[in-house]
Structures are given as structure tokens and as C-alpha cells.
Amino acid sequence: MIMSDKLCYYSKLRYVNATEKFLFSVLTLTACILSRSIIIAFLVLAVTGILTVYKGKIPLSRYIKLMTVPIVFLFLGTLAIFVNVSETPLDAFAFPIGSYYITGSVQGLFHGIQLICTALASTSCLYFLSLNTPVTDILNVLRKLHVPALILELMLLIYRYIFVIIHLASDITVSQNSRLGNIRPSTAKKSFAAMVSSVFILSVRRSGELYDALEARCYNGTLQVLSEDYPVKISEILSIAAFEILLYLAVIVIRVSGGTL
Amino acid sequence: MNQKKTLKENPEILLRAENLYYTYEGEDSPALNGLSLTIKRGKKIACMGSNGSGKTTFFLCCNGIHRPDSGTLYYNGKPFGYAKKELLSLRQKVGIVFQDPDRQLFAASVKQEISFGPLNLGCSEEETRRKVSAVLKELDITPCSHKPTYALSGGQKKLVSIADILIMEPEILILDEPAAALDPFYTETVYKIIDRITEQGITVMMATHDVNHAYLWADEILLFHEGRQLKQGTPDELFSDELLLKKTHLAQPMLLTIFHHLQSEGMISKKLRAPKNIEELKSYLSQHKDS
Numbered sequence: 001m002i003m004s005d006k007l008c009y010y011s012k013l014r015y016v017n018a019t020e021k022f023l024f025s026v027l028t029l030t031a032c033i034l035s036r037s038i039i040i041a042f043l044v045l046a047v048t049g050i051l052t053v054y055k056g057k058i059p060l061s062r063y064i065k066l067m068t069v070p071i072v073f074l075f076l077g078t079l080a081i082f083v084n085v086s087e088t089p090l091d092a093f094a095f096p097i098g099s100y101y102i103t104g105s106v107q108g109l110f111h112g113i114q115l116i117c118t119a120l121a122s123t124s125c126l127y128f129l130s131l132n133t134p135v136t137d138i139l140n141v142l143r144k145l146h147v148p149a150l151i152l153e154l155m156l157l158i159y160r161y162i163f164v165i166i167h168l169a170s171d172i173t174v175s176q177n178s179r180l181g182n183i184r185p186s187t188a189k190k191s192f193a194a195m196v197s198s199v200f201i202l203s204v205r206r207s208g209e210l211y212d213a214l215e216a217r218c219y220n221g222t223l224q225v226l227s228e229d230y231p232v233k234i235s236e237i238l239s240i241a242a243f244e245i246l247l248y249l250a251v252i253v254i255r256v257s258g259g260t261l
Numbered sequence: 262m263n264q265k266k267t268l269k270e271n272p273e274i275l276l277r278a279e280n281l282y283y284t285y286e287g288e289d290s291p292a293l294n295g296l297s298l299t300i301k302r303g304k305k306i307a308c309m310g311s312n313g314s315g316k317t318t319f320f321l322c323c324n325g326i327h328r329p330d331s332g333t334l335y336y337n338g339k340p341f342g343y344a345k346k347e348l349l350s351l352r353q354k355v356g357i358v359f360q361d362p363d364r365q366l367f368a369a370s371v372k373q374e375i376s377f378g379p380l381n382l383g384c385s386e387e388e389t390r391r392k393v394s395a396v397l398k399e400l401d402i403t404p405c406s407h408k409p410t411y412a413l414s415g416g417q418k419k420l421v422s423i424a425d426i427l428i429m430e431p432e433i434l435i436l437d438e439p440a441a442a443l444d445p446f447y448t449e450t451v452y453k454i455i456d457r458i459t460e461q462g463i464t465v466m467m468a469t470h471d472v473n474h475a476y477l478w479a480d481e482i483l484l485f486h487e488g489r490q491l492k493q494g495t496p497d498e499l500f501s502d503e504l505l506l507k508k509t510h511l512a513q514p515m516l517l518t519i520f521h522h523l524q525s526e527g528m529i530s531k532k533l534r535a536p537k538n539i540e541e542l543k544s545y546l547s548q549h550k551d552s
Binding site: 005006009134135136139156157159160163164167206209210212213214215216217218219220223224225226227228 | 321324326349352353356357359363364365366367368369370372373374376377378380381382386389390393407408409410411412425426429
């Protein structure tokens, strides 16, 4: 969380207009989900990967590490599609257990792989956005899209306070560890509980203090802040448009031809 | 009756507190216990006194965040009004820099953070942008203006929290222990900024525990004790009163201790007034040598 947030401030694509990046990422994501095609998924993975690593100069090792985060989750999630328990064995594999089989079909396997690829490609679209665009810029785009102010203010405060609260929690944990709070599993459990409850109490108190500080600066019920915008570049718009048109044409071709890939 | 007071008020007095009482919800003992004091326009004022003596509570009363249970505050001779409009103009004029910047900074980026005040005061976006870059330049923090607030160092956060308030162009700037948890470099930077602010004619009130700095810096010291003002006076008057210092657990500034010692040893004349700074003490010594 903190790492990915830091990376976007060093990204070479940071000062590209946020609406462009947002549109690119959302349109591409939609194409992935609509097509559910392995070819499209690989195409998208390649394009977003190249943009993030080559254009955005996000270190490749970091990028790969971040991509592996959803992989574990995806494999566990699609396990239910791969593996069936039934009385009759299916065509891909089958292990007998008593009168039942732990089994899977070729179609199920294929379906699972398709899902994993689509999901990974979709994640890569969101990574492209979040690794190259600071949260404040994303909020500005959402503001332009007329997302209600209340939701945006909540997002802003949550984003800011995630870091404050992580900091609080880690400070408390360090101070517990330095007093051997985690020496046995039983004390570790107690320490953890104490940490959680004090983080809760502290964050309630913090919110009161924050309200005072906001009031001191004439807070009137809406958190008004300046939005920063970077100029739109025609060349970027054209290349995004060209890519999306080609991508959607490919999606249509695959859909119409009824191709399984 | 208020009308009468308004007429009588000394025009030099910017802010006056009269018999303030304030108790926090759920607490037994009052945080302010009959506090009365006056703050003169354009002065440099240090608020001193142990933790829990009511400094911060008083500050929060000064811009209407806390409303005293009883007693009255006067700004420019007029009693505080707590209607929305009056509070708004009061809070523009009375700026508070909180002790812990992490409890003041709420926005995700530095520019957004600083823009909050002027936008609330109804400045246009263009004007706000201009003001933000001016204040960033003034405090020399333009390089970190694109950083997210959480990635700033403690010192940078402090400067941003000062910029937050300075941009609202207050008449009086209140700083709650501005040097708390700062390294020597940023302490010096913050003090220099405060000096520049005073030169612009802004009244500055600062809570501090640093007796040496208070002695050199302040025109006047307000000594808080158990929710009341124990004494108000010039630094040399206050710090020469050993009984008072003992009562409030304050040390004597080093410069004053050395000065008194030199006097009692007969190394400088007893008639000399307490030195304002180290240079003055040095000149006393060289005068003595010459004679």
C-alpha cells in the first residue's frame, strides 16, 4: 500500500493528464472483461506492462512483485472451477476417493485459465492507473465525473488517515515488541488486542482533534481544496484512441467469430 | 455595558480575556480557572507554564473553537460573537498553528493542504493558486509542494502547517510549541520565519518551554499556572523573580544567570540593566575591562 503509493510520485507518467490515464485504464479494463479472451488479456498485459515499466520507469522487479500479489489469490479463487467432486470422473483428471472422484474437465480448466488471465490483465490496468497517478489526481477525475462530494471527501480523508493510523499501529507494535510483548503466543495475542483497541481509541480522538483544526481554518462543511491539472496532449489522446479502437475491434471480432481463445 | 467597555478599550490592545472558565467534558477540574489577560498589538508574546496549565485551551478559546463556560473574550475591544459569520471572520484574523502537524494536515498533497483556508474564505481558484505559490516561496518549501503530505519530514510538515495559517493572512498568529520535536535546523528555520512574520506587523503568540529562546525573543511573557495567569511581564522582570520561577518549575535563562553572577562577583556594574542578548553582555564585559 505505502510502497505502491510512493512509486506513483516517481513515475515518469505522473504529469500526464489524469483523465487520459483514467480513460485508458477504464476502457481497457472494460475490454478485458467484455471479451474474456486470453489473446486480449495477453495483449493488455503486455501494453500496460510496457507502459508502466518502460514509459513510467517503475522498476520491473517491483512491478512483477506487485503482479504476484493477485496471482495467489486468483489460483485459490479459481480452484473451485478447476476441481469438482462428483460420482463420475471428468475428462481432464480424476482421483478416486471412496465412491467419489476429485475431478476436473478440460473445459473447466480452460475456463479457469481464461478467468485468471482476464483478472490479471484487469489488475494490470488498475495498476497502470495507481502506479502512475497519485490518489489526489484520481479524485480530481472522479470529481469531474460528478461523483458526489461526500464520497470524494471520505476518500480523501480515508486515504490521508490510512497512513496516520498505520503509523500509530506500527509505533504501538514497536513499543510492545521492545517490552517483549510478543514473547509468547498468549502475550502476542494480548498485545495485538491491546494495540487494536488503542488504535481505535486514538483514531477517535484524532478525528476530534482534526475537526478542531479544520474549524480553526474556517471549515464550513465541505473540504474545498485546489485541484491540479496537467495539460492534455493531442498525441497522447490520439494514441489512446487508436489503441482502444483496435482493441475493441479485436474484441468484436473474437466475440462474433465465437472463438474460444 | 458592553458599549461602554468598547469605548474605554485601549486601542493598543488586540485581544483581551476576562475571567475565563472552561472545563472539558467529563473532567472534574477546570482547564481554565479564571484566566484574565491582555495581548497588545504587534508584540511578540511567549506563553509559558507547565503542561496542563491551560495554554492550549486558551488558544482554542481565542478563535472560538472552545467557548468559555463563563467570562468574556474581546477582540479589538468587541466581545466575541459566536454566530457563524462572526466566527468565520474571527478565525480568519486569529490563526492557530497546532502543536502536532499530523493532527492539522488533512489533505493528500501539500498544495491542496495549503489551499484549504483561502478557499474557505471564498477566494477564487486563481487567487488561491497565486497565494499558495506565494506562501510556498515565502517559507521556501516549493520543492516539496508536489509531495504527498505523509512523505514529508517532521520539519517540512511543520512548515506546511505554518503555511496553512499564514496564507489566511491573520492579524495574530498563535503557535502551540512550534519547536516541539524539531531538530536544531528546523527549530532555527521556524524561529526565523516567526521573526519575519513579526516584521510584517503580525502579532505573534507562542507557547514554549524553551526559557532561553523566550528570554531572547519575547517582548512579553504570559505565565500560566493552573488555568490562570500568574504573571504578565517583560522577560527580564519575570525571569529575575526566583520565587515565581520556583513555583512554576521554570529554569532561569542562562544569560540572566550569568549576568546576575557577574554582578554579584563585582565583575560588572550593579546598575546595568539585564542584557537583551549575548552581544549586550559581551559589551558590558568589554566596557568593564576598558574602565
